[in-house]
Amino acid sequence: MKITLKILFVILLSAASVFPQQKKNTKHSMLNIDCKTCHACQYPTTDDPCLKSCPRLKMVTVYRSPDEAPAITVLNELENKYEPVVFPHRLHAQMSEISGGCITCHHYNTLGPVLPCKRCHSTERKREDVSKPDLMGAYHQQCLTCHRQWSHKTECVSCHKPKVKGKKLNIEQKILSYKQKKHPQIKEPTRIIFETEYKKGKIVTFYHNEHTKLFGLKCVNCHKEENCLRCHDVKNASNQNPAYYDTPVKIHLPKDQHHKICMKCHRENNCSFCHKNKVSETFDHGLRTGWKLNRFHKDLSCKQCHKHGNRFVKRPTACNSCHPDWKPGTFDHKITGLILDDNHSDIDCEDCHIDRDFSKKPTCNNCHDDKSFPKDKPGKED
Incomplete structure:
Protein backbone atom coordinates (compact mmCIF):
# COMPACT_ATOMS: atom_id res chain seq x y z
CA MET A 1 0.00 0.00 0.00
CA LYS A 2 2.82 2.40 0.91
CA ILE A 3 4.57 1.63 -2.38
CA THR A 4 1.36 2.42 -4.29
CA LEU A 5 0.98 5.78 -2.52
CA LYS A 6 4.60 6.66 -3.27
CA ILE A 7 4.07 5.89 -6.96
CA LEU A 8 0.94 8.09 -7.07
CA PHE A 9 2.80 10.91 -5.32
CA VAL A 10 5.63 10.75 -7.90
CA ILE A 11 3.10 10.82 -10.76
CA LEU A 12 1.38 13.89 -9.31
CA LEU A 13 4.71 15.70 -8.94
CA SER A 14 5.60 14.88 -12.53
CA ALA A 15 2.26 16.17 -13.80
CA ALA A 16 2.70 19.40 -11.87
CA SER A 17 6.08 19.99 -13.50
CA VAL A 18 4.76 19.27 -17.00
CA PHE A 19 1.60 21.36 -16.61
CA PRO A 20 2.46 24.19 -14.23
CA GLN A 21 -0.53 26.03 -12.85
CA GLN A 22 -1.09 29.42 -14.36
CA LYS A 23 -2.10 32.35 -12.24
CA LYS A 24 -5.77 32.83 -12.87
CA ASN A 25 -6.66 36.09 -14.56
CA THR A 26 -9.94 36.98 -12.91
CA LYS A 27 -10.75 39.51 -15.60
CA HIS A 28 -10.26 36.90 -18.32
CA SER A 29 -12.47 34.51 -16.40
CA MET A 30 -15.27 37.07 -16.43
CA LEU A 31 -15.32 36.99 -20.23
CA ASN A 32 -17.59 34.49 -21.90
CA ILE A 33 -14.85 33.46 -24.33
CA ASP A 34 -13.55 29.99 -25.09
CA CYS A 35 -9.76 29.74 -24.59
CA LYS A 36 -9.50 28.30 -28.11
CA THR A 37 -10.63 31.66 -29.48
CA CYS A 38 -7.11 32.96 -28.91
CA HIS A 39 -4.94 29.95 -28.06
CA ALA A 40 -4.12 27.13 -30.46
CA CYS A 41 -2.88 24.69 -27.82
CA GLN A 42 -4.69 23.08 -24.89
CA TYR A 43 -2.33 24.32 -22.18
CA PRO A 44 -1.04 27.83 -23.02
CA THR A 45 1.67 29.20 -20.76
CA THR A 46 3.41 32.55 -20.38
CA ASP A 47 6.46 31.22 -22.22
CA ASP A 48 4.39 29.58 -24.93
CA PRO A 49 0.95 31.22 -25.24
CA CYS A 50 0.48 29.69 -28.74
CA LEU A 51 -1.69 32.60 -29.82
CA LYS A 52 -3.75 32.43 -32.98
CA SER A 53 -4.08 35.22 -35.51
CA CYS A 54 -5.58 38.06 -33.50
CA PRO A 55 -9.41 37.93 -33.23
CA ARG A 56 -9.53 41.31 -31.48
CA LEU A 57 -12.20 42.86 -33.68
CA LYS A 58 -14.65 40.14 -32.62
CA MET A 59 -13.90 40.07 -28.92
CA VAL A 60 -12.80 43.52 -27.75
CA THR A 61 -15.33 44.88 -25.29
CA VAL A 62 -13.37 47.74 -23.72
CA TYR A 63 -12.32 50.66 -25.90
CA ARG A 64 -9.69 53.02 -24.59
CA SER A 65 -9.89 56.78 -24.92
CA GLN A 180 2.28 71.43 -26.78
CA LYS A 181 1.52 70.09 -30.25
CA LYS A 182 -2.06 69.35 -31.24
CA HIS A 183 -3.72 68.41 -34.47
CA PRO A 184 -4.89 71.59 -36.25
CA GLN A 185 -8.53 72.38 -35.59
CA ILE A 186 -10.58 71.03 -38.47
CA LYS A 187 -13.11 73.56 -39.69
CA GLU A 188 -16.50 71.93 -39.57
CA PRO A 189 -18.71 72.52 -42.62
CA THR A 190 -22.18 73.84 -41.88
CA ARG A 191 -23.91 72.39 -44.91
CA ILE A 192 -22.89 70.02 -47.70
CA ILE A 193 -25.04 69.68 -50.80
CA PHE A 194 -24.68 66.46 -52.78
CA GLU A 195 -25.88 66.21 -56.36
CA THR A 196 -26.82 62.59 -57.05
CA GLU A 197 -28.12 60.61 -60.01
CA TYR A 198 -31.30 59.54 -58.21
CA LYS A 199 -34.10 60.65 -60.56
CA LYS A 200 -36.79 61.10 -57.89
CA GLY A 201 -34.61 63.47 -55.89
CA LYS A 202 -31.16 64.47 -57.07
CA ILE A 203 -30.36 66.85 -54.20
CA VAL A 204 -29.25 65.64 -50.75
CA THR A 205 -28.66 68.39 -48.20
CA PHE A 206 -26.46 67.35 -45.31
CA TYR A 207 -26.26 69.70 -42.33
CA HIS A 208 -22.99 68.62 -40.79
CA ASN A 209 -23.17 70.92 -37.77
CA GLU A 210 -26.62 69.60 -36.81
CA HIS A 211 -25.33 66.05 -36.66
CA THR A 212 -22.51 67.00 -34.30
CA LYS A 213 -24.07 69.72 -32.15
CA LEU A 214 -27.78 68.87 -32.18
CA PHE A 215 -27.78 65.09 -32.60
CA GLY A 216 -24.59 64.59 -30.57
CA LEU A 217 -22.59 62.50 -33.05
CA LYS A 218 -18.81 62.34 -32.78
CA CYS A 219 -16.44 62.42 -35.73
CA VAL A 220 -15.64 58.71 -35.37
CA ASN A 221 -19.33 57.74 -35.60
CA CYS A 222 -19.11 58.40 -39.34
CA HIS A 223 -15.42 58.77 -40.17
CA LYS A 224 -14.12 55.23 -39.74
CA GLU A 225 -11.57 53.10 -41.57
CA GLU A 226 -9.85 56.24 -42.79
CA ASN A 227 -6.33 57.56 -42.35
CA CYS A 228 -4.26 60.70 -42.75
CA LEU A 229 -3.99 60.00 -46.48
CA ARG A 230 -7.50 61.31 -47.06
CA CYS A 231 -6.41 64.86 -46.29
CA HIS A 232 -2.62 64.84 -46.22
CA ASP A 233 -1.31 62.95 -49.24
CA VAL A 234 1.53 65.21 -50.40
CA LYS A 235 1.23 63.96 -54.00
CA ASN A 236 -2.23 65.50 -54.17
CA ALA A 237 -1.04 68.84 -52.84
CA SER A 238 -1.09 71.69 -55.31
CA ASN A 239 1.46 73.56 -53.24
CA GLN A 240 4.24 71.46 -51.72
CA ASN A 241 4.83 73.38 -48.51
CA PRO A 242 3.95 72.89 -44.84
CA ALA A 243 0.98 75.27 -45.11
CA TYR A 244 -0.71 72.63 -47.28
CA TYR A 245 -1.54 70.55 -44.22
CA ASP A 246 -3.74 73.33 -42.88
CA THR A 247 -6.04 72.89 -45.88
CA PRO A 248 -7.58 69.39 -46.01
CA VAL A 249 -8.06 67.80 -49.42
CA LYS A 250 -11.71 67.04 -49.99
CA ILE A 251 -12.23 63.45 -51.14
CA HIS A 252 -15.86 62.30 -51.33
CA LEU A 253 -16.69 58.70 -50.54
CA PRO A 254 -18.40 56.54 -53.18
CA LYS A 255 -22.20 56.38 -53.13
CA ASP A 256 -22.38 52.99 -51.42
CA GLN A 257 -20.06 54.19 -48.66
CA HIS A 258 -22.22 57.25 -48.00
CA HIS A 259 -25.30 55.05 -47.64
CA LYS A 260 -23.49 52.56 -45.44
CA ILE A 261 -22.64 55.27 -42.91
CA CYS A 262 -26.07 56.94 -42.94
CA MET A 263 -28.01 53.69 -42.65
CA LYS A 264 -26.78 53.20 -39.09
CA CYS A 265 -29.32 55.85 -38.07
CA HIS A 266 -31.65 56.03 -41.07
CA ARG A 267 -32.27 52.39 -41.92
CA GLU A 268 -36.02 52.81 -41.34
CA ASN A 269 -36.28 55.85 -43.62
CA ASN A 270 -37.02 55.65 -47.34
CA CYS A 271 -35.07 57.41 -50.09
CA SER A 272 -37.28 60.52 -50.09
CA PHE A 273 -36.24 61.27 -46.52
CA CYS A 274 -32.91 62.62 -47.82
CA HIS A 275 -33.36 62.89 -51.59
CA LYS A 276 -35.22 66.04 -52.65
CA ASN A 277 -35.51 68.13 -55.79
CA LYS A 278 -34.31 71.24 -53.99
CA VAL A 279 -32.05 72.20 -51.11
CA SER A 280 -33.64 71.27 -47.77
CA GLU A 281 -33.97 73.59 -44.81
CA THR A 282 -32.47 72.88 -41.40
CA PHE A 283 -34.12 70.43 -39.03
CA ASP A 284 -37.46 71.65 -37.65
CA HIS A 285 -38.90 69.46 -34.90
CA GLY A 286 -42.45 70.67 -35.51
CA LEU A 287 -42.42 70.08 -39.28
CA ARG A 288 -40.51 66.80 -39.11
CA THR A 289 -42.34 65.16 -36.19
CA GLY A 290 -45.60 67.09 -35.86
CA TRP A 291 -44.74 68.17 -32.30
CA LYS A 292 -43.41 71.69 -32.01
CA LEU A 293 -40.96 72.23 -29.18
CA ASN A 294 -42.03 74.82 -26.64
CA ARG A 295 -39.75 77.17 -24.75
CA PHE A 296 -38.93 74.50 -22.16
CA HIS A 297 -37.61 71.98 -24.69
CA LYS A 298 -36.17 73.92 -27.62
CA ASP A 299 -32.74 74.37 -26.02
CA LEU A 300 -32.38 70.74 -24.87
CA SER A 301 -30.13 68.33 -26.73
CA CYS A 302 -31.94 65.52 -28.53
CA LYS A 303 -30.44 62.85 -26.28
CA GLN A 304 -32.02 64.33 -23.16
CA CYS A 305 -35.34 63.00 -24.42
CA HIS A 306 -34.29 60.35 -26.94
CA LYS A 307 -32.14 57.99 -24.91
CA HIS A 308 -31.64 55.19 -27.41
CA GLY A 309 -28.12 55.89 -28.62
CA ASN A 310 -28.11 57.55 -32.03
CA ARG A 311 -31.59 56.33 -32.94
CA PHE A 312 -34.29 58.93 -32.40
CA VAL A 313 -37.54 56.99 -32.08
CA LYS A 314 -40.92 58.59 -31.46
CA ARG A 315 -41.57 59.54 -27.84
CA PRO A 316 -44.88 59.98 -25.97
CA THR A 317 -45.83 63.66 -25.80
CA ALA A 318 -47.45 63.46 -22.35
CA CYS A 319 -45.35 65.39 -19.84
CA ASN A 320 -45.55 62.71 -17.17
CA SER A 321 -43.91 60.18 -19.50
CA CYS A 322 -40.65 62.04 -18.79
CA HIS A 323 -41.60 63.80 -15.56
CA PRO A 324 -43.43 61.24 -13.40
CA ASP A 325 -42.15 62.78 -10.16
CA TRP A 326 -43.61 66.26 -10.57
CA LYS A 327 -45.41 67.15 -7.35
CA PRO A 328 -45.60 70.04 -4.87
CA GLY A 329 -42.32 70.44 -3.05
CA THR A 330 -40.17 69.07 -5.88
CA PHE A 331 -41.33 71.18 -8.82
CA ASP A 332 -40.59 74.89 -9.03
CA HIS A 333 -43.68 76.34 -10.72
CA LYS A 334 -41.79 79.58 -11.30
CA ILE A 335 -40.09 78.15 -14.40
CA THR A 336 -43.47 78.16 -16.16
CA GLY A 337 -43.61 81.93 -15.80
CA LEU A 338 -46.21 81.82 -13.02
CA ILE A 339 -45.46 81.96 -9.28
CA LEU A 340 -48.25 80.21 -7.34
CA ASP A 341 -49.82 82.11 -4.45
CA ASP A 342 -50.18 80.67 -0.94
CA ASN A 343 -53.61 79.20 -1.70
CA HIS A 344 -52.29 77.11 -4.60
CA SER A 345 -48.66 76.32 -3.77
CA ASP A 346 -49.46 73.17 -1.76
CA ILE A 347 -52.30 71.65 -3.77
CA ASP A 348 -51.74 68.65 -6.03
CA CYS A 349 -50.91 69.27 -9.69
CA GLU A 350 -53.91 67.17 -10.73
CA ASP A 351 -56.33 69.64 -9.12
CA CYS A 352 -55.64 72.02 -12.00
CA HIS A 353 -54.09 69.72 -14.62
CA ILE A 354 -56.64 66.98 -15.32
CA ASP A 355 -55.04 63.51 -15.47
CA ARG A 356 -51.68 65.27 -15.07
CA ASP A 357 -51.81 66.27 -18.72
CA PHE A 358 -49.67 69.41 -18.65
CA SER A 359 -49.97 69.98 -22.39
CA LYS A 360 -53.60 71.09 -22.03
CA LYS A 361 -54.94 74.30 -20.53
CA PRO A 362 -55.40 74.03 -16.75
CA THR A 363 -58.90 74.19 -15.29
CA CYS A 364 -60.36 75.79 -12.14
CA ASN A 365 -63.59 73.75 -12.11
CA ASN A 366 -62.42 71.26 -9.49
CA CYS A 367 -62.38 73.95 -6.81
CA HIS A 368 -64.15 77.02 -8.20
CA ASP A 369 -67.47 77.63 -9.93
CA ASP A 370 -66.81 81.27 -10.73
CA LYS A 371 -63.20 81.22 -11.94
CA SER A 372 -61.48 80.21 -15.15
CA PHE A 373 -57.96 80.19 -16.54
CA PRO A 374 -56.32 82.32 -17.90
CA LYS A 375 -58.71 85.07 -16.82
CA ASP A 376 -58.11 84.17 -13.19
CA LYS A 377 -54.54 83.17 -12.43
CA PRO A 378 -53.52 81.18 -9.31
CA GLY A 379 -50.64 83.53 -8.61
CA LYS A 380 -48.61 86.21 -10.33
CA GLU A 381 -46.62 86.16 -13.52
CA ASP A 382 -42.84 86.15 -13.18
Whole structure:
Protein backbone atom coordinates (compact mmCIF):
# COMPACT_ATOMS: atom_id res chain seq x y z
CA MET A 1 0.00 0.00 0.00
CA LYS A 2 2.82 2.40 0.91
CA ILE A 3 4.57 1.63 -2.38
CA THR A 4 1.36 2.42 -4.29
CA LEU A 5 0.98 5.78 -2.52
CA LYS A 6 4.60 6.66 -3.27
CA ILE A 7 4.07 5.89 -6.96
CA LEU A 8 0.94 8.09 -7.07
CA PHE A 9 2.80 10.91 -5.32
CA VAL A 10 5.63 10.75 -7.90
CA ILE A 11 3.10 10.82 -10.76
CA LEU A 12 1.38 13.89 -9.31
CA LEU A 13 4.71 15.70 -8.94
CA SER A 14 5.60 14.88 -12.53
CA ALA A 15 2.26 16.17 -13.80
CA ALA A 16 2.70 19.40 -11.87
CA SER A 17 6.08 19.99 -13.50
CA VAL A 18 4.76 19.27 -17.00
CA PHE A 19 1.60 21.36 -16.61
CA PRO A 20 2.46 24.19 -14.23
CA GLN A 21 -0.53 26.03 -12.85
CA GLN A 22 -1.09 29.42 -14.36
CA LYS A 23 -2.10 32.35 -12.24
CA LYS A 24 -5.77 32.83 -12.87
CA ASN A 25 -6.66 36.09 -14.56
CA THR A 26 -9.94 36.98 -12.91
CA LYS A 27 -10.75 39.51 -15.60
CA HIS A 28 -10.26 36.90 -18.32
CA SER A 29 -12.47 34.51 -16.40
CA MET A 30 -15.27 37.07 -16.43
CA LEU A 31 -15.32 36.99 -20.23
CA ASN A 32 -17.59 34.49 -21.90
CA ILE A 33 -14.85 33.46 -24.33
CA ASP A 34 -13.55 29.99 -25.09
CA CYS A 35 -9.76 29.74 -24.59
CA LYS A 36 -9.50 28.30 -28.11
CA THR A 37 -10.63 31.66 -29.48
CA CYS A 38 -7.11 32.96 -28.91
CA HIS A 39 -4.94 29.95 -28.06
CA ALA A 40 -4.12 27.13 -30.46
CA CYS A 41 -2.88 24.69 -27.82
CA GLN A 42 -4.69 23.08 -24.89
CA TYR A 43 -2.33 24.32 -22.18
CA PRO A 44 -1.04 27.83 -23.02
CA THR A 45 1.67 29.20 -20.76
CA THR A 46 3.41 32.55 -20.38
CA ASP A 47 6.46 31.22 -22.22
CA ASP A 48 4.39 29.58 -24.93
CA PRO A 49 0.95 31.22 -25.24
CA CYS A 50 0.48 29.69 -28.74
CA LEU A 51 -1.69 32.60 -29.82
CA LYS A 52 -3.75 32.43 -32.98
CA SER A 53 -4.08 35.22 -35.51
CA CYS A 54 -5.58 38.06 -33.50
CA PRO A 55 -9.41 37.93 -33.23
CA ARG A 56 -9.53 41.31 -31.48
CA LEU A 57 -12.20 42.86 -33.68
CA LYS A 58 -14.65 40.14 -32.62
CA MET A 59 -13.90 40.07 -28.92
CA VAL A 60 -12.80 43.52 -27.75
CA THR A 61 -15.33 44.88 -25.29
CA VAL A 62 -13.37 47.74 -23.72
CA TYR A 63 -12.32 50.66 -25.90
CA ARG A 64 -9.69 53.02 -24.59
CA SER A 65 -9.89 56.78 -24.92
CA PRO A 66 -6.88 58.65 -26.38
CA ASP A 67 -6.98 60.81 -23.26
CA GLU A 68 -5.77 57.79 -21.27
CA ALA A 69 -2.62 57.52 -23.37
CA PRO A 70 0.67 59.04 -22.20
CA ALA A 71 1.42 62.29 -23.99
CA ILE A 72 4.95 61.21 -24.92
CA THR A 73 6.78 57.89 -25.15
CA VAL A 74 10.57 57.84 -25.56
CA LEU A 75 11.84 54.86 -27.60
CA ASN A 76 15.53 54.31 -26.97
CA GLU A 77 16.14 50.70 -28.03
CA LEU A 78 18.54 51.86 -30.78
CA GLU A 79 20.42 54.46 -28.78
CA ASN A 80 23.74 52.84 -29.68
CA LYS A 81 23.20 54.05 -33.27
CA TYR A 82 20.55 56.77 -33.15
CA GLU A 83 19.22 59.41 -30.84
CA PRO A 84 16.10 58.31 -28.90
CA VAL A 85 12.81 58.64 -30.78
CA VAL A 86 10.44 61.02 -29.05
CA PHE A 87 7.06 59.59 -30.02
CA PRO A 88 3.96 61.82 -29.56
CA HIS A 89 1.84 58.93 -28.34
CA ARG A 90 -1.39 60.74 -27.46
CA LEU A 91 -1.42 62.67 -30.73
CA HIS A 92 -1.18 59.40 -32.67
CA ALA A 93 -3.87 57.86 -30.45
CA GLN A 94 -6.19 60.75 -31.31
CA MET A 95 -5.52 60.32 -35.02
CA SER A 96 -6.05 56.55 -34.80
CA GLU A 97 -9.69 56.98 -33.80
CA ILE A 98 -10.68 57.20 -37.47
CA SER A 99 -8.89 53.95 -38.32
CA GLY A 100 -9.59 51.50 -35.50
CA GLY A 101 -8.45 53.25 -32.34
CA CYS A 102 -5.91 52.03 -29.81
CA ILE A 103 -6.36 48.36 -30.76
CA THR A 104 -4.66 49.12 -34.08
CA CYS A 105 -1.36 48.85 -32.22
CA HIS A 106 -2.32 47.41 -28.84
CA HIS A 107 -3.84 44.14 -30.02
CA TYR A 108 -4.38 41.15 -27.72
CA ASN A 109 -5.25 43.68 -25.04
CA THR A 110 -8.93 43.23 -24.32
CA LEU A 111 -9.03 44.07 -20.61
CA GLY A 112 -6.80 45.44 -17.89
CA PRO A 113 -3.96 47.92 -18.37
CA VAL A 114 -2.64 48.63 -21.86
CA LEU A 115 0.59 46.68 -22.22
CA PRO A 116 3.76 48.15 -23.76
CA CYS A 117 4.88 46.62 -27.05
CA LYS A 118 8.03 45.09 -25.54
CA ARG A 119 5.87 43.05 -23.15
CA CYS A 120 5.05 40.70 -26.03
CA HIS A 121 7.59 41.54 -28.74
CA SER A 122 11.19 40.54 -28.04
CA THR A 123 13.89 43.20 -28.15
CA GLU A 124 16.28 40.56 -29.57
CA ARG A 125 16.41 40.18 -33.33
CA LYS A 126 17.92 36.70 -33.07
CA ARG A 127 15.32 34.47 -31.47
CA GLU A 128 13.94 30.96 -31.81
CA ASP A 129 10.30 31.94 -32.38
CA VAL A 130 10.11 33.93 -35.62
CA SER A 131 6.32 33.58 -35.98
CA LYS A 132 5.92 36.82 -34.04
CA PRO A 133 7.83 39.95 -35.12
CA ASP A 134 10.45 41.29 -32.79
CA LEU A 135 10.07 44.77 -31.29
CA MET A 136 11.77 46.53 -34.19
CA GLY A 137 9.62 44.67 -36.70
CA ALA A 138 6.42 45.39 -34.76
CA TYR A 139 7.20 49.11 -34.58
CA HIS A 140 7.93 49.35 -38.28
CA GLN A 141 4.90 47.33 -39.34
CA GLN A 142 2.67 49.83 -37.57
CA CYS A 143 4.51 53.02 -38.53
CA LEU A 144 5.54 52.50 -42.13
CA THR A 145 2.05 52.04 -43.58
CA CYS A 146 0.80 55.51 -42.68
CA HIS A 147 4.12 57.26 -43.22
CA ARG A 148 4.54 55.69 -46.66
CA GLN A 149 1.01 56.64 -47.73
CA TRP A 150 1.32 60.16 -46.41
CA SER A 151 4.81 61.29 -47.41
CA HIS A 152 5.75 58.44 -49.80
CA LYS A 153 9.09 58.30 -47.99
CA THR A 154 10.43 55.76 -45.53
CA GLU A 155 13.93 56.96 -44.76
CA CYS A 156 15.16 55.93 -41.33
CA VAL A 157 16.28 59.48 -40.55
CA SER A 158 12.71 60.80 -40.68
CA CYS A 159 12.28 59.28 -37.21
CA HIS A 160 15.78 58.18 -36.19
CA LYS A 161 18.20 61.09 -35.93
CA PRO A 162 21.81 59.89 -36.35
CA LYS A 163 24.15 60.52 -33.48
CA VAL A 164 26.67 63.28 -34.15
CA LYS A 165 29.93 63.30 -32.26
CA GLY A 166 30.04 66.20 -29.83
CA LYS A 167 26.30 66.89 -30.14
CA LYS A 168 23.43 65.48 -28.16
CA LEU A 169 19.71 65.71 -28.84
CA ASN A 170 17.92 67.86 -26.29
CA ILE A 171 15.30 65.30 -25.25
CA GLU A 172 13.55 67.55 -22.75
CA GLN A 173 13.12 70.32 -25.31
CA LYS A 174 11.80 67.83 -27.86
CA ILE A 175 9.33 66.41 -25.34
CA LEU A 176 8.11 69.89 -24.42
CA SER A 177 7.54 70.83 -28.06
CA TYR A 178 5.52 67.66 -28.69
CA LYS A 179 3.46 68.06 -25.52
CA GLN A 180 2.28 71.43 -26.78
CA LYS A 181 1.52 70.09 -30.25
CA LYS A 182 -2.06 69.35 -31.24
CA HIS A 183 -3.72 68.41 -34.47
CA PRO A 184 -4.89 71.59 -36.25
CA GLN A 185 -8.53 72.38 -35.59
CA ILE A 186 -10.58 71.03 -38.47
CA LYS A 187 -13.11 73.56 -39.69
CA GLU A 188 -16.50 71.93 -39.57
CA PRO A 189 -18.71 72.52 -42.62
CA THR A 190 -22.18 73.84 -41.88
CA ARG A 191 -23.91 72.39 -44.91
CA ILE A 192 -22.89 70.02 -47.70
CA ILE A 193 -25.04 69.68 -50.80
CA PHE A 194 -24.68 66.46 -52.78
CA GLU A 195 -25.88 66.21 -56.36
CA THR A 196 -26.82 62.59 -57.05
CA GLU A 197 -28.12 60.61 -60.01
CA TYR A 198 -31.30 59.54 -58.21
CA LYS A 199 -34.10 60.65 -60.56
CA LYS A 200 -36.79 61.10 -57.89
CA GLY A 201 -34.61 63.47 -55.89
CA LYS A 202 -31.16 64.47 -57.07
CA ILE A 203 -30.36 66.85 -54.20
CA VAL A 204 -29.25 65.64 -50.75
CA THR A 205 -28.66 68.39 -48.20
CA PHE A 206 -26.46 67.35 -45.31
CA TYR A 207 -26.26 69.70 -42.33
CA HIS A 208 -22.99 68.62 -40.79
CA ASN A 209 -23.17 70.92 -37.77
CA GLU A 210 -26.62 69.60 -36.81
CA HIS A 211 -25.33 66.05 -36.66
CA THR A 212 -22.51 67.00 -34.30
CA LYS A 213 -24.07 69.72 -32.15
CA LEU A 214 -27.78 68.87 -32.18
CA PHE A 215 -27.78 65.09 -32.60
CA GLY A 216 -24.59 64.59 -30.57
CA LEU A 217 -22.59 62.50 -33.05
CA LYS A 218 -18.81 62.34 -32.78
CA CYS A 219 -16.44 62.42 -35.73
CA VAL A 220 -15.64 58.71 -35.37
CA ASN A 221 -19.33 57.74 -35.60
CA CYS A 222 -19.11 58.40 -39.34
CA HIS A 223 -15.42 58.77 -40.17
CA LYS A 224 -14.12 55.23 -39.74
CA GLU A 225 -11.57 53.10 -41.57
CA GLU A 226 -9.85 56.24 -42.79
CA ASN A 227 -6.33 57.56 -42.35
CA CYS A 228 -4.26 60.70 -42.75
CA LEU A 229 -3.99 60.00 -46.48
CA ARG A 230 -7.50 61.31 -47.06
CA CYS A 231 -6.41 64.86 -46.29
CA HIS A 232 -2.62 64.84 -46.22
CA ASP A 233 -1.31 62.95 -49.24
CA VAL A 234 1.53 65.21 -50.40
CA LYS A 235 1.23 63.96 -54.00
CA ASN A 236 -2.23 65.50 -54.17
CA ALA A 237 -1.04 68.84 -52.84
CA SER A 238 -1.09 71.69 -55.31
CA ASN A 239 1.46 73.56 -53.24
CA GLN A 240 4.24 71.46 -51.72
CA ASN A 241 4.83 73.38 -48.51
CA PRO A 242 3.95 72.89 -44.84
CA ALA A 243 0.98 75.27 -45.11
CA TYR A 244 -0.71 72.63 -47.28
CA TYR A 245 -1.54 70.55 -44.22
CA ASP A 246 -3.74 73.33 -42.88
CA THR A 247 -6.04 72.89 -45.88
CA PRO A 248 -7.58 69.39 -46.01
CA VAL A 249 -8.06 67.80 -49.42
CA LYS A 250 -11.71 67.04 -49.99
CA ILE A 251 -12.23 63.45 -51.14
CA HIS A 252 -15.86 62.30 -51.33
CA LEU A 253 -16.69 58.70 -50.54
CA PRO A 254 -18.40 56.54 -53.18
CA LYS A 255 -22.20 56.38 -53.13
CA ASP A 256 -22.38 52.99 -51.42
CA GLN A 257 -20.06 54.19 -48.66
CA HIS A 258 -22.22 57.25 -48.00
CA HIS A 259 -25.30 55.05 -47.64
CA LYS A 260 -23.49 52.56 -45.44
CA ILE A 261 -22.64 55.27 -42.91
CA CYS A 262 -26.07 56.94 -42.94
CA MET A 263 -28.01 53.69 -42.65
CA LYS A 264 -26.78 53.20 -39.09
CA CYS A 265 -29.32 55.85 -38.07
CA HIS A 266 -31.65 56.03 -41.07
CA ARG A 267 -32.27 52.39 -41.92
CA GLU A 268 -36.02 52.81 -41.34
CA ASN A 269 -36.28 55.85 -43.62
CA ASN A 270 -37.02 55.65 -47.34
CA CYS A 271 -35.07 57.41 -50.09
CA SER A 272 -37.28 60.52 -50.09
CA PHE A 273 -36.24 61.27 -46.52
CA CYS A 274 -32.91 62.62 -47.82
CA HIS A 275 -33.36 62.89 -51.59
CA LYS A 276 -35.22 66.04 -52.65
CA ASN A 277 -35.51 68.13 -55.79
CA LYS A 278 -34.31 71.24 -53.99
CA VAL A 279 -32.05 72.20 -51.11
CA SER A 280 -33.64 71.27 -47.77
CA GLU A 281 -33.97 73.59 -44.81
CA THR A 282 -32.47 72.88 -41.40
CA PHE A 283 -34.12 70.43 -39.03
CA ASP A 284 -37.46 71.65 -37.65
CA HIS A 285 -38.90 69.46 -34.90
CA GLY A 286 -42.45 70.67 -35.51
CA LEU A 287 -42.42 70.08 -39.28
CA ARG A 288 -40.51 66.80 -39.11
CA THR A 289 -42.34 65.16 -36.19
CA GLY A 290 -45.60 67.09 -35.86
CA TRP A 291 -44.74 68.17 -32.30
CA LYS A 292 -43.41 71.69 -32.01
CA LEU A 293 -40.96 72.23 -29.18
CA ASN A 294 -42.03 74.82 -26.64
CA ARG A 295 -39.75 77.17 -24.75
CA PHE A 296 -38.93 74.50 -22.16
CA HIS A 297 -37.61 71.98 -24.69
CA LYS A 298 -36.17 73.92 -27.62
CA ASP A 299 -32.74 74.37 -26.02
CA LEU A 300 -32.38 70.74 -24.87
CA SER A 301 -30.13 68.33 -26.73
CA CYS A 302 -31.94 65.52 -28.53
CA LYS A 303 -30.44 62.85 -26.28
CA GLN A 304 -32.02 64.33 -23.16
CA CYS A 305 -35.34 63.00 -24.42
CA HIS A 306 -34.29 60.35 -26.94
CA LYS A 307 -32.14 57.99 -24.91
CA HIS A 308 -31.64 55.19 -27.41
CA GLY A 309 -28.12 55.89 -28.62
CA ASN A 310 -28.11 57.55 -32.03
CA ARG A 311 -31.59 56.33 -32.94
CA PHE A 312 -34.29 58.93 -32.40
CA VAL A 313 -37.54 56.99 -32.08
CA LYS A 314 -40.92 58.59 -31.46
CA ARG A 315 -41.57 59.54 -27.84
CA PRO A 316 -44.88 59.98 -25.97
CA THR A 317 -45.83 63.66 -25.80
CA ALA A 318 -47.45 63.46 -22.35
CA CYS A 319 -45.35 65.39 -19.84
CA ASN A 320 -45.55 62.71 -17.17
CA SER A 321 -43.91 60.18 -19.50
CA CYS A 322 -40.65 62.04 -18.79
CA HIS A 323 -41.60 63.80 -15.56
CA PRO A 324 -43.43 61.24 -13.40
CA ASP A 325 -42.15 62.78 -10.16
CA TRP A 326 -43.61 66.26 -10.57
CA LYS A 327 -45.41 67.15 -7.35
CA PRO A 328 -45.60 70.04 -4.87
CA GLY A 329 -42.32 70.44 -3.05
CA THR A 330 -40.17 69.07 -5.88
CA PHE A 331 -41.33 71.18 -8.82
CA ASP A 332 -40.59 74.89 -9.03
CA HIS A 333 -43.68 76.34 -10.72
CA LYS A 334 -41.79 79.58 -11.30
CA ILE A 335 -40.09 78.15 -14.40
CA THR A 336 -43.47 78.16 -16.16
CA GLY A 337 -43.61 81.93 -15.80
CA LEU A 338 -46.21 81.82 -13.02
CA ILE A 339 -45.46 81.96 -9.28
CA LEU A 340 -48.25 80.21 -7.34
CA ASP A 341 -49.82 82.11 -4.45
CA ASP A 342 -50.18 80.67 -0.94
CA ASN A 343 -53.61 79.20 -1.70
CA HIS A 344 -52.29 77.11 -4.60
CA SER A 345 -48.66 76.32 -3.77
CA ASP A 346 -49.46 73.17 -1.76
CA ILE A 347 -52.30 71.65 -3.77
CA ASP A 348 -51.74 68.65 -6.03
CA CYS A 349 -50.91 69.27 -9.69
CA GLU A 350 -53.91 67.17 -10.73
CA ASP A 351 -56.33 69.64 -9.12
CA CYS A 352 -55.64 72.02 -12.00
CA HIS A 353 -54.09 69.72 -14.62
CA ILE A 354 -56.64 66.98 -15.32
CA ASP A 355 -55.04 63.51 -15.47
CA ARG A 356 -51.68 65.27 -15.07
CA ASP A 357 -51.81 66.27 -18.72
CA PHE A 358 -49.67 69.41 -18.65
CA SER A 359 -49.97 69.98 -22.39
CA LYS A 360 -53.60 71.09 -22.03
CA LYS A 361 -54.94 74.30 -20.53
CA PRO A 362 -55.40 74.03 -16.75
CA THR A 363 -58.90 74.19 -15.29
CA CYS A 364 -60.36 75.79 -12.14
CA ASN A 365 -63.59 73.75 -12.11
CA ASN A 366 -62.42 71.26 -9.49
CA CYS A 367 -62.38 73.95 -6.81
CA HIS A 368 -64.15 77.02 -8.20
CA ASP A 369 -67.47 77.63 -9.93
CA ASP A 370 -66.81 81.27 -10.73
CA LYS A 371 -63.20 81.22 -11.94
CA SER A 372 -61.48 80.21 -15.15
CA PHE A 373 -57.96 80.19 -16.54
CA PRO A 374 -56.32 82.32 -17.90
CA LYS A 375 -58.71 85.07 -16.82
CA ASP A 376 -58.11 84.17 -13.19
CA LYS A 377 -54.54 83.17 -12.43
CA PRO A 378 -53.52 81.18 -9.31
CA GLY A 379 -50.64 83.53 -8.61
CA LYS A 380 -48.61 86.21 -10.33
CA GLU A 381 -46.62 86.16 -13.52
CA ASP A 382 -42.84 86.15 -13.18
